[in-house]
Amino acid sequence: MYDHKTIEKKWQKVWEDNKTFKTDTADFSKPKYYVLDMFPYPSGNGLHVGHPEGYTATDIIARKKRMEGFNVLHPMGFDSFGLPAEQFAIQTGHHPSIFTQQNIDHFRDQIKSLGFSYDWDREIATSDPSYYKWTQWIFIQLYNAGLAYVDEIPVNWCPELKAVLANEEVIDGKSERGGYPVIRKPMRQWVLKITDYAEQLLNDLELVDWPESTKEMQRNWIGKSKGANVVFKIDGHDKEFTVFTTRCDTLFGATYCVMAPEHPFVSDITTPKQKEAVEAYQKECQSKSDLERTDLNKDKTGVFTGAYAINPVNGKKIPIYISDYVLASYGTGAIMAVPAHDTRDYEFAKEFGLPIIPVLEGGDIEKEAFTEDGVHINSEWLNGLGKQEAIDKMIEWLEEKGVGEAKTTYKLRDWLFSRQRYWGEPIPIIHMEDGTMRTVDVEELPLELPATENFKPADTGESPLANCPDFLHVEIDGVKGVRETNTMPQWAGSCWYYLRYIDPHNDKAIGDPELLKHWLPVDLYVGGAEHAVLHLLYSRFWHKVLYDQGILPTPEPFQKLFHQGMILGSNGEKMSKSRGNVVNPDEIVESHGADALRVYEMFMGPLEAGLPWSTTGLDGTRKWLDRVDRLIHGAVEISDVNDHSLDKVYNQTVKKVSHDIDTLNFNTAISQMMIFVNEAYKSKKLYRPYAEGFVKMFSAFAPHLGEELWQYLTDSKESIAYEPWPTYDENALKEENVTIVVQVNGKVRGKFETKQGSDDESLKEQALGLDSVKRHIEGKEIKKIIVVKGKVVNIVAK
Ligand code: ANZ
Numbered sequence: 008m009y010d011h012k013t014i015e016k017k018w019q020k021v022w023e024d025n026k027t028f029k030t031d032t033a034d035f036s037k038p039k040y041y042v043l044d045m046f047p048y049p050s051g052n053g054l055h056v057g058h059p060e061g062y063t064a065t066d067i068i069a070r071k072k073r074m075e076g077f078n079v080l081h082p083m084g085f086d087s088f089g090l091p092a093e094q095f096a097i098q099t100g101h102h103p104s105i106f107t108q109q110n111i112d113h114f115r116d117q118i119k120s121l122g123f124s125y126d127w128d129r130e131i132a133t134s135d136p137s138y139y140k141w142t143q144w145i146f147i148q149l150y151n152a153g154l155a156y157v158d159e160i161p162v163n164w165c166p167e168l169k170a171v172l173a174n175e176e177v178i179d180g181k182s183e184r185g186g187y188p189v190i191r192k193p194m195r196q197w198v199l200k201i202t203d204y205a206e207q208l209l210n211d212l213e214l215v216d217w218p219e220s221t222k223e224m225q226r227n228w229i230g231k232s233k234g235a236n237v238v239f240k241i242d243g244h245d246k247e248f249t250v251f252t253t254r255c256d257t258l259f260g261a262t263y264c265v266m267a268p269e270h271p272f273v274s275d276i277t278t279p280k281q282k283e284a285v286e287a288y289q290k291e292c293q294s295k296s297d298l299e300r301t302d303l304n305k306d307k308t309g310v311f312t313g314a315y316a317i318n319p320v321n322g323k324k325i326p327i328y329i330s331d332y333v334l335a336s337y338g339t340g341a342i343m344a345v346p347a348h349d350t351r352d353y354e355f356a357k358e359f360g361l362p363i364i365p366v367l368e369g370g371d372i373e374k375e376a377f378t379e380d381g382v383h384i385n386s387e388w389l390n391g392l393g394k395q396e397a398i399d400k401m402i403e404w405l406e407e408k409g410v411g412e413a414k415t416t417y418k419l420r421d422w423l424f425s426r427q428r429y430w431g432e433p434i435p436i437i438h439m440e441d442g443t444m445r446t447v448d449v450e451e452l453p454l455e456l457p458a459t460e461n462f463k464p465a466d467t468g469e470s471p472l473a474n475c476p477d478f479l480h481v482e483i484d485g486v487k488g489v490r491e492t493n494t495m496p497q498w499a500g501s502c503w504y505y506l507r508y509i510d511p512h513n514d515k516a517i518g519d520p521e522l523l524k525h526w527l528p529v530d531l532y533v534g535g536a537e538h539a540v541l542h543l544l545y546s547r548f549w550h551k552v553l554y555d556q557g558i559l560p561t562p563e564p565f566q567k568l569f570h571q572g573m574i575l576g577s578n579g580e581k582m583s584k585s586r587g588n589v590v591n592p593d594e595i596v597e598s599h600g601a602d603a604l605r606v607y608e609m610f611m612g613p614l615e616a617g618l619p620w621s622t623t624g625l626d627g628t629r630k631w632l633d634r635v636d637r638l639i640h641g642a643v644e645i646s647d648v649n650d651h652s653l654d655k656v657y658n659q660t661v662k663k664v665s666h667d668i669d670t671l672n673f674n675t676a677i678s679q680m681m682i683f684v685n686e687a688y689k690s691k692k693l694y695r696p697y698a699e700g701f702v703k704m705f706s707a708f709a710p711h712l713g714e715e716l717w718q719y720l721t722d723s724k725e726s727i728a729y730e731p732w733p734t735y736d737e738n739a740l741k742e743e744n745v746t747i748v749v750q751v752n753g754k755v756r757g758k759f760e761t762k763q764g765s766d767d768e769s770l771k772e773q774a775l776g777l778d779s780v781k782r783h784i785e786g787k788e789i790k791k792i793i794v795v796k797g798k799v800v801n802i803v804a805k
Contacts, residue, residue, distance in 0.1 A: 009636040011600025015711040019119060027726050028124040030080050032509055032522050040077040041526050042069050043505055043565075045534025045542075046084045048497075049110035051095055054117040055582065056590045056608070056620065061533045061571040063605045063708075064614055064671060066123045068531060070707040071668050073124075074732035080526060081124060082508035084131035085111050088139075089497035090168065090184055093430040097463055103430040104458075107134055117593060121601045122710045124728065129511045133500025134430070138507060140453035141517045142499050143435040147446045149552060150436070154200040155424065157444075161269065161335070162423060164192040169464035171196065173423050173496060175541045180299050191293050194468060197425035197434060197493060201548045205229050205417045207562075208547055217568040224539040230418025235402050237343060237411040239264060239316040241276055242324055248272055248316070251338030251416050254345065255405065256397035259386040260366035261343040262356065264316045264327045265309065267335035268292045276327065278313025285310050285329060292331045300331040307332060307355040318343075319410045321387075330355060338416050350376045422545065424496060429462035429471040431494030437481055439488040454490075470494065501542050502549045505529050505564060517558070524560040536570035543568070569671055572617040574608070579619045590620050602709035603629040609673035609708060631681060632712060635705060638684055639716045644692050652690040654739045654764070656683055657697045661735035664704045673708070680705060695720075700733035738764035738797070749774045750801045751783040767794045774800035 022028060042065045047058060069081040087107045096103040111132055118125075131138050149155045163172040167187035171194060176183040201208075209229050212222045234253035241247060250264065266273055268289045277285045288310040292300070299305070309330030316327050332351050333342050346356035347365040353376035356363050363372055366386045370377025383389040388404075389397045405411030425434065435447035435454045447454050457478040462471045472478055472492035481488050503517070509526045510518035517523075543565075550564040575581060576588030583589065595604045607628040611618045639645070660683040667676035683701060687693045698720055706713020706727045717727040741763030747770060749757045757779035761770065771792050774780060780802070787804040794800050 008633050009712060009715070011602065011711070012597075014715045015120075015122065015596075015601050018711045018714045019122060021714070021726065022122075022124070023119075023127075025726070026128070027728055028081070028126050029128055030078065030126045032078075032080060032526060034078055035525055037076055037078040039080065039526055039530075040069075040072040041080040041505075041509075041529045042072070042531045043081075043508075043529045043533070044083065045532070045538065046086050046501070046504060047114060048086045048089060048091070049107060049114045050091055051106070051110055052584075053110075053113055054592050056592050056595070056604075057574045057582070058118075059121050059592055059604060060574055060608045060614070061535075062118070062121065062123055063608055064569075064571060064673060065531065065533050066605075066710075067609070067668055067673060067707045068671075069124050070710065070728065071665075071732060073728055074703060074707075074730055076731070080508065081126060082129040082131075082511075083118060083123070083125040083127070084129075084504060084508070085114065085133065086497070086501050086504070087111060087132045087134040088431050088495075088500055090170065090428065090430075093428060093462065094168075094185075096430070102458075102460065103462065104134070107132075107430075120596050121592070121605065124710070129508050131504060131507050131511055133432075133504065136453040136455050137514070138504075139432045139500065140514075141507065142432050142495065142503070143447070143452050143454055144449060144517065145503060145549060145553070146432075146495070146499075147435060147449065148556060148558075149199060149549075150446055152552065152556070154203065154552060156198055156200065157195060158198050159193055159195050160198070160423075161191045161193045162196055163189045164194070164468065165189045169468065170426055170428055171423065171468070173498075173541075174420060180295065191295075192468075196423055197491075199422040199424045199548075201422045201545075202417060202419055204548050204551055205231070205419050207551055208419075208544065211547075211551075211562055215563050215566060215568065217565075218536075218570060221536065221539045221543070221568065221570065225544055228419060228540040228544065232416045232418070234414055234416065235398075235405060235411055236339065236414040237319065237405060239319065239343070241272075241327070242315040242317055244276060244314070246272060246275065248341050249339045249411075250341045250343045251414060252343055254348065254398070255401045255411065256383065256386075256389060256392075256394060257345040257348050257366050258318065258320045258343065258401060259389070260345040260347050260364045261318055261325060262346060262362045262364055263325045263344045265330050265333045265342050265344055265355070266312070266327060267333045267340040268329045268331060269335040270329070270340045273312060273329055276312055276314035281311060281313040285312060288329060295331060300334060305332075307351065307358045309355060309359070311359075319405075319408065326361070328355075328359070336420060337418060346376065347372050348376055348378055350378060352376070422548070424499075425493035426496050427464055427468050427470040427492075428494050429456070429459070429464070431496065432456075432499055433472065433478075434491040434493055434495060436491040437483070437488040438491065439483070439486050441486060445483075445488075456494075498542060498545045502546045503553075505532075505546075506559070517553075520558075520560075523558075527559060528561045528564055528566045531567045531569065532565040533569045533571060535573075539570075570615060572613070572615050574611070575617055575619045577620045577622070582620075588620075595625065599625055599629045600632075600711070602712050603632055605710075606632065606677060606708050610677045612674055614671050614673060631684075632709060634688075635684055635709075636712060636716065638687055638693070639698060639702065639720055643687055643690070645695055645698050645720070646692050647695050649694040649696075650690070650692055651766075651769075652692065653683075653686055653694060653697055656686045657694075657700065658735040658737075658739040661700060661704070661733045662737075662740065665732070665735075668707065677708065680708075703727060703730055703733055736764065740764070745797050747774070747797075748799050749777060749780050750799060751780060751804060753801070754783075756780050756783050763797065767796075770794050770796075770800050774802065 044065050069079050072079045092103040092107050163177045165182045177189050235255040236249045238247050238249050309328045312327045314327045315324040344352040346352040346363040365372050367381035368384050369381035380394050383392050383397050402413045433454045457475040459475050461474045470492035479489050510522050553559040607625045660679050663679040664676045702716045744760045757777040784804045789804045791803040
């Protein structure tokens, strides 16, 4: 058994001392390859066995690309602002900055113990002022471009966390982190206008090589919907309101309207008789999340406002209700209800005894809404038309009468960007006494977080920074002002960190434009699918803004994206402290070694699959590494003469391993290496170039043992990291025999069958062995033998 503890430490020290994996990003002489991991949030729990899964995958690719002659950028850093550090700090009384630094140090040690080939000189932490200086700088660019604004809006307020959460952070009415209840509450907030980019974010998904499921999630999140706005007058009021509908062709079937309980008209139009019921209902809805409200299976609830709308196509008076199934934040916050053809409207109409008028032929509206296509009926001048024709005709009519228009709506909302928290980037804005707002001068960045001990959020939702008078009060040219006290959400730092790695120490710009131009986009990005609509949408948005400003050279940040699956507990359930099934990577590094952990995680199954941990599997992997170690260390003869016994399997192995790494099929690459090792043992002889080629491939997976074996095999003092990746001979792979024609002095004298890819020596030997050939060279001297591979052996004899 090889001594993993000694050799792993040894090689980690060599790499560190020699800066083996330092990248010169200004070296444009080689093709570039930028391979990126989603950087970790340095939690107090330390590294999880899930982290090394993606990190090993990218490390194998980085190592292969280096050996193929690419200039590889493979960095690592820490997403170190955010709620958990602050929660922990509040619970334990430790300052988040100290706690975060300890966690980063611990994470870095753990990551280094796994032998990843990161360029540590590029390490970044989002909570480092030299980093967040540029996060603040980007915010100023957004602000100056009119993409950051303040609004009084109903937000997702989590009383337990004392924080406002983005829609993306609320799942089933609970906070994504912690699972605490979330209510709706109006508050003054910073918002980023991601909606301005809805169309580009949607269209440019075409440009990238991403999992289709992730693209689809982004498409759904953006939620483009083509339809029409229709204006309804309110009976007895001079007010009118607008509804958004995707089916304006069903307007003749609209038998009532529904406003969201928060719709600004509700209090005005509600009759005195209905007031009490309406207000009680509004209050009830406050605590429900959008998701709960739109749940299809939920019983429909609502209240009549007492007011009536006038249907513009037929002048009919139809009642206006409020109901929570209509969301304030989508479309116009009001709908026309067509119960005959919309399921939710149907249920509501049944519940409240409202008329149901079919306007499409088909179905049985006694039983349920008919939501399929049908020819129009009960619709005067639309009768007989199909769906699209009727929609077109209705839009034409609405526009002509001035009571509506074609309209495209998006589900995407502007990004709620402020948090009432301490542990985040201060928003670089000053509110002046004269009512104006200004950005902090760029020369003054970073606007550092004040070092306060008083970082607990207030119950009011006011940010802890409001408790720091030195931070708060400023005077500019004699005018007093107060700083913005909200901080940025955790997503801010991770929106652009991949840019900073390219030029991490630049204090004049986010990055040198030449370097950004050379290195963008990221060629391969690997990380969890849970980021499909959060981080991955936000960073595309920022990237596009900076692209539009000419700061970045590409419209998209990440060319290829891959999601690794989750490593589950041995019981097949998610690893969690409460289940007691968490595997600690430190223990595995200690007991089996980092190489074993790496190879095991890559061998568990397809990278994208969720797979259960198995201790026997890990033991088996370690045994295989020992077998490889013995193979090179004398279990078979390493020979300088090729006996050809391994020609085929070696070339097959190079081909398959190379291909499988490129397509991230690491498990099958390992299987192929196992086949090679078995064949080598059977053959008892291993041709030296094959041993070397194998060790090179192996070193991408198990770099410590790989280096050790390389040193033993070649006496090289150099790291294997920049040795050329092995190549293979396609001919050696061919199964079929070929017929070789043998000529003597230009005349055909015989032929023979032989294995494809046989080398010249063996072809000559076989040719000279033929009886028909022997006859023609008898007594002559062989001057020359010319071999045309796979075809002819030409013997010149005199
Ligand atoms: C009348 C109608 C008739 C509708 C019909 C559908 C079918 P998507 O595709 O998701 O955009 N709607 C509009 N605004 C809403 C809101 N704020 N809250 C809840 N529902 C809302 O859906 C658009 C459809 O959802 C709209 O078209 C509207 O109902 C409803 F046979 O209008 B429809």
